[in-house]
Each structure stands twice: as C-alpha cells, then as structure tokens.
Amino acid sequence: MNDHDARWPEERFRQLRRQADPEIDKVVADYLRTQPDGKSALELVKGVIEELGRAKREARAPSGEPPASEIFDALDFAKELPEWGDDKELLAKGQAVFADYGLYQSAALFCKCLPMAYVEVSSAKVLAGVSNLATHSLTRRVAETGQMLVDVMGLKATDSLQPGRPGHTTAIGLRILHSFVRALVNERFGDRWDTERYGPPVNQELLLATIFDFSVVTWEALETMGVVLTDEQRAAHLYTWSVFGHLMGVDTCRDGPLTLADVEPVSLRLGRLYESSDEGRLLMAKLLAEMEAFMHLGWRKLPRSLVHWMFRDAAYGADRVPELLGVPRPAWWCTALFTVARAAHRHGRLAGPVDGLIRLLVRRVGRHVVVGLIDRHSGGQAPFRIPEELARAWRIRQSAAAVRTRAIRHRTRQRLRRGRAQEGPHP
16 A cells, blocks of 8 residues: 555545534534524525625725624634645745636636536535525526636735635635535435435535645646646645635645645545436536527537537546536537547647647637626626736726627627527528
C-alpha cells in the first residue's frame, strides 16, 4: 500500500458518505427548535436563500447600512480563515487562474463541471427537488453557481475569502444552506430517502467531489481546450478551493489543503459515483436549454457539442457522462471538426491552427453563457453580476440599455427558431 492509498482508503470514502456536517447541523437544529410551530423547513430554506442573496450583495458593494441577516446572526457561525489558509501569494496565484482564463472556465463549468455533479444520483435528487421547491427555478440555481465561481475567485483579489467579503459570505452561507437542505429533505422526503445507499443529503463525499469539480475537473476541461496549467498554477488553484472548502465545512479540508498528490487517488475513488437518473437527465436538459437559448443563430448546438467533446477521453469512467445524462448528439460540423483535430494532433503540422479554432469556439460559448446569465438573472433576489474589470476584458456590457438591446435580439432569434421549427424540414 502506497502513501496515497493509506491516506485515501475505500473505507474513508464510506465514512465520508455517511457523514454530514455535525457541527453546523447541531447549530441549525438548535435554531429550528426556537422557531414558531408550523414554520416549515421549506420556509426556512427560502429565508436562507433570500438572506444569502442580500448578504452577498452587501459584501460586493457595501451600502453603509447593516444587511438584514436574521438567520445569519441567530446562528452566529462566522469563521476566520484557518492558520494554513492565509497565504496571500498562493491565493493570488489560485485566483489568477480564473482571472486569466475566465471564459474558458465558464465554458468548463457549464459543459463539464455541472454535468459531473448531475451523474451523482443523490446530488441530482437534491439539486432538482430542493431547487424546484425553494426557488421554482432550476435555471436560477445555475446562475447562482456561476456567481459563486466569480465571488470565490474574485479578480486577483486575495481578500475575497476574508470575513465580510463575497467569497467568505458565500462559503458560510452555503454551509448554513446545506444544513437547512438536509432538514428539508428529512421533512419532505425522509420516508423515501435511501440513507443506506446515498448517505445523508449533501454528505462529505459529495462536498469533496464538489471541490474536485471546481478544481481538478476544470483543469481537465481546460487541457481539452488547449490551455495547460503548470503544476504551480494547479497547486495554487487547489489551495484556494481548499480554503473555500474549509469555510464550507468540507471535512477533508479541515486540517490542511488538498494537494496535487491527492488528485489521482481521490479521482479514482469518486469515479464510482457516476450513474444515470431521471433527475440528472432533467438537470442536464435544463442546463442545455439555458445555454442554447442564448446562442446566436446557427450556433445553437454548440454547447451540447462541447459537452461531448470535453468528455470524449475523460478518465475514471467520466467518458460515459454524456450518455448517462442523455445529452443530444453533437452538431455534424462539430463532429467533423473534432475528427480533424484528432487527425491534426496525430500528424502535428495542423494542430496549432485547429486548436486555435476550437479555442475560439470555446470562448464564444463561455462568453454567450455569461452574457445569458447576466441578461436572464441580472435582477431579482440573487442577481448575477461580474466585476467591471472582467466585463471590460471580456467585452461584455452589463448596463440596463445593453441588457434591453440583447433581449430584443434574443426574442428575434427565438421567433425565427420557432418559425423554422413550424415549417419543418425542407424537402
């Protein structure tokens, strides 16, 4: 048995699957006992979501007024960074990975990271069921996930994980929200939840998988796009997500950061989670509909094509993910392009130009997804916004006038697509 096997034996993963977050769960249980009779866990989850949205807006742009935070204050669960988690140089390097490759990471998030979450059955059941109950919107959860990425990684802003800043507020808020979600699942689905098979909702194994989705899976997606990070960049990126994981209550980040030596043994163990489910297929269909709705005419099938492409040679059984989630077939021209790309890499001479074209398509998807989230979710309870410096670098306008102009274009594209669908195929 090597050192990695000793650190990550199969039994440890069984324990992680059986373990929730007892520290915060006790605090939340005590809080729930103080609530008036008849106040359901669903009402409290909605309250946490609303307060988290307000707290994050205040963290991004302080108004000078104390934010409403009844639940946050009642739980009194603010946490400082761990002693090992305040290396500003490493945090800056980790966050720079997003600042430098943000559009690629946006495409990676929606075309690979989220699908990886959807093939874990208990995760899909929670995401589909609770999101629909608490927000009546599966797609809004997608926007909130994108906003989390922006808030945690900031813009080379090493203070984003400090108390009172967006990344820290997000981490603590998610930890509290996850505990309320466990209470909600127990209240609404307790008699149907297979604890023996799935463990408690949002258990420690799933939280570890989530950290890997936002770090390791992202690197793999970037490499598929032709963006290869150095070991130094990967280590710093994983360190930053480990600090976030510590704040979010991830047990494997409690005493120190995850390292590059952990990547292979953990990835190998997590590969056993992949499975098809009705909830996972529904989430994937909603995700594709969200992305494809904002593609320009002629590009609608590009997101589904990139999903197939990013998983085509994935390790640890992840190459089955598109099939497990029922992702529709890619566009014929994407299939042809990826075939040419493979041939070009075998022969070497054309690899550069072909890779450049593929990276252009990836950036297009990433940019359209970000624009779509801004346009669809820039208002309301938890608006999606990106820092102005990033918006300028990505040539994305977030003003009300720009959003209205894009909305007109979007409605025009939708009418044209409906018209073509009604006409049917031409003879």
